Amino acid sequence: MDARIEEPVGEAVHRHPYLARGIANGERFTPYFWGTLGAVCAFLVISVLIGIFVMKPLGLANAEAHAGPLFLLAAFMCMGAVALVLAAMMRPLHRRSWRTLISADGSLSPGLLLRAFLLWGAILGAAVTGAALATGEPLQIDWSLALRTVAITGAAVFLQVSAEEMLFRGYMSQGLYLLFRGAVGPAIVVALPFALGHATTHVGLPTFALLAGLSLFLSAVTWRADRLEPAIGVHFAQNMTTLFLAGADGLSGPELLNAEGVTTAQWASVVFFVPAAALFWFLAFKVGLVMKR
Numbered sequence: 001m002d003a004r005i006e007e008p009v010g011e012a013v014h015r016h017p018y019l020a021r022g023i024a025n026g027e028r029f030t031p032y033f034w035g036t037l038g039a040v041c042a043f044l045v046i047s048v049l050i051g052i053f054v055m056k057p058l059g060l061a062n063a064e065a066h067a068g069p070l071f072l073l074a075a076f077m078c079m080g081a082v083a084l085v086l087a088a089m090m091r092p093l094h095r096r097s098w099r100t101l102i103s104a105d106g107s108l109s110p111g112l113l114l115r116a117f118l119l120w121g122a123i124l125g126a127a128v129t130g131a132a133l134a135t136g137e138p139l140q141i142d143w144s145l146a147l148r149t150v151a152i153t154g155a156a157v158f159l160q161v162s163a164e165e166m167l168f169r170g171y172m173s174q175g176l177y178l179l180f181r182g183a184v185g186p187a188i189v190v191a192l193p194f195a196l197g198h199a200t201t202h203v204g205l206p207t208f209a210l211l212a213g214l215s216l217f218l219s220a221v222t223w224r225a226d227r228l229e230p231a232i233g234v235h236f237a238q239n240m241t242t243l244f245l246a247g248a249d250g251l252s253g254p255e256l257l258n259a260e261g262v263t264t265a266q267w268a269s270v271v272f273f274v275p276a277a278a279l280f281w282f283l284a285f286k287v288g289l290v291m292k293r
Helices: 011-015 030-055 069-094 110-135 143-180 184-196 205-225 229-246 267-286
Strands: 258-260 262-264
Touching: 030 069, 030 143, 069 143, 110 229, 110 267, 143 184, 143 205, 143 229, 184 205, 205 229, 205 267
Parallel strands: none
Antiparallel strands: 258 262
16 A cells, blocks of 8 residues: 555545545645546547548448447547546646556556456346346347457457546546545536436436446445446446447347447336346445455
């Protein structure tokens, strides 16, 4: 653990070392505001550049190509690049390593990420399969297309979810913790831009509610684990499951996310999400499948 984390700089640091990393460093909120603005501007610029130099030459800048794996790959690359921007900003703005956006002491734990990914993926997979069996509507999956979609976009999706978690649950939450001195305030505040940030490809009130709920859940996982890897694992499983369904041509039946290129969610998905999140919490933290108390 970094020695600065162990200094007596307030109860907030001792309760939430990861979220209170800025407090331990004696930082102010202002650099976080400019850093967040810089990350958003970088995302917009990168999106325009990829649109001009990648999507347009490949003929992907049209609605018909929206469901194509190459379009998804380009879209995920835009967000994934934000991780590099954040990493580059940490030293000049905050005098600390980008790894402190993953854990308070800068350590990395791929095992935590993998276990969270497998557990949430298993819960989602069981839910989709169980719903299909309960309604008598068996899933019709084009496995070749679905697996090809996952294979093409998998690495980019991992970069995308890592960047989103580093920005929302990491950078923004650590900055907001300077103002709120607690975990609830940052979780509520970041849920709104997280949900709105997906509005261009995820439309409708049910989807907004699902994304806001997912954001709150990911913030709770980050708070409980006191590091970012489990949230990245959950987010990665969520997106890969959605992509698998999106790539399953001819898929029928009650899906967790009804994906037809642009992901939409039904209210049933929102209702299901609550017990699914509770089950993950119990198995991950109470049973200890992800992290022991």
